[in-house]
Amino acid sequence: MSEIGVLIPAAGRGSRMEKNINKQFLNLLGKPILYYTIKSFLDWRNDFEINIVLSPSEFKYFEDKLKPLFSCSENRFNLIAGGNSRQESVYNGLKNFSEEVKYVIIHDGARPLVSNDLIESCYQAAREHDAASCGVRVKDTIKIVKDSFSKETLDRDSLRAIQTPQAFKLDLIKRAHQVYKKDKALDDASLVEKLGERVYIVSGDYNNFKITTPEDLKPAEMILKERI
Numbered sequence: 001m002s003e004i005g006v007l008i009p010a011a012g013r014g015s016r017m018e019k020n021i022n023k024q025f026l027n028l029l030g031k032p033i034l035y036y037t038i039k040s041f042l043d044w045r046n047d048f049e050i051n052i053v054l055s056p057s058e059f060k061y062f063e064d065k066l067k068p069l070f071s072c073s074e075n076r077f078n079l080i081a082g083g084n085s086r087q088e089s090v091y092n093g094l095k096n097f098s099e100e101v102k103y104v105i106i107h108d109g110a111r112p113l114v115s116n117d118l119i120e121s122c123y124q125a126a127r128e129h130d131a132a133s134c135g136v137r138v139k140d141t142i143k144i145v146k147d148s149f150s151k152e153t154l155d156r157d158s159l160r161a162i163q164t165p166q167a168f169k170l171d172l173i174k175r176a177h178q179v180y181k182k183d184k185a186l187d188d189a190s191l192v193e194k195l196g197e198r199v200y201i202v203s204g205d206y207n208n209f210k211i212t213t214p215e216d217l218k219p220a221e222m223i224l225k226e227r228i
């Protein structure tokens with residue numbers, strides 16, 4: 001294959017979406033959210049290993065409903081069992097790449113609007129700096145609030161809202177996950193930061209938002225419509 005691994009954590013419950021199915025199986029313009037996420041990578045290039053992390057109870061749904069939407073070989077996708085947290089799910093995915101893989105790109109299943117350019121920028125940044133994430137400048141003023149009163153206003157110029165893709169040398173991100181297995185990290189880059197290693201921040205994309213709550217669905221459909 002190639003030295004690139006793509007890891008898509010998609011084993012969450014989507015509790016903030018308040019629907020009774022995994023939010024990544026909800027449809028946008030008639031196709032599941034996870035379809036668009038995977039398709040974005042296949043449109044970028046097709047010579048990578050891909051580990052898709054799902055709850056084992058969803059493997060059959062993936063095989064029956066999602067796989068047929070791609071014209072790929074039978075074994076194109078490796079399905080990996082997820083864990084109780086995003087961190088555990090990613091770690092399970094990291095442990096299941098072949099020895100050929102040197103760089104891994106980790107991308108939330110719930111971010112279906114990622115562009116080819118952003119994937120490429122993160123991958124190239126990881127090749128140059130070993131660890132990379134993307135992030136967008138914060139548009140609002142951010143304050144620390146305690147007991148309903150403002151305590152401090154943060155310097156907006158140094159703030160970024162962090163997204164995925166995040167891309168790493170595989171041995172580095174695996175080590176970070178091993179060492180900080182018991183921590184509760186919100187993203188993978190923060191585990192690399194804890195090791196004392198630098199993470200390069202690529203300029204992200206406001207359209208690459210995570211589908212988290214019901215009001216995210218309509219804007220996502222609008223963006224997809226514009227792209228067709």
Ligand SMILES: Nc1ccn([C@@H]2O[C@H](COP(=O)(O)OP(=O)(O)OP(=O)(O)O)[C@@H](O)[C@H]2O)c(=O)n1
Nearest residue numbers: 009010011012013014015016084085089109110
């Ligand atoms: N145990 C988990 C939890 C999350 N994820 C994945 O990590 C990504 C980012 O997480 P988030 O959007 O927070 O998803 P959920 O945890 O499903 O959402 P919620 O917090 O609302 O339950 C999602 O693609 C989600 O499926 C995962 O693979 N395994």
Ligand SMILES: C[C@](O)(CO)[C@H](O)COP(=O)(O)O
Nearest residue numbers: 086108162163164186187210
């Ligand atoms: C990894 C991530 O998408 C970066 O923004 C985010 O931290 C996932 O966090 P969540 O708590 O699972 O929404």
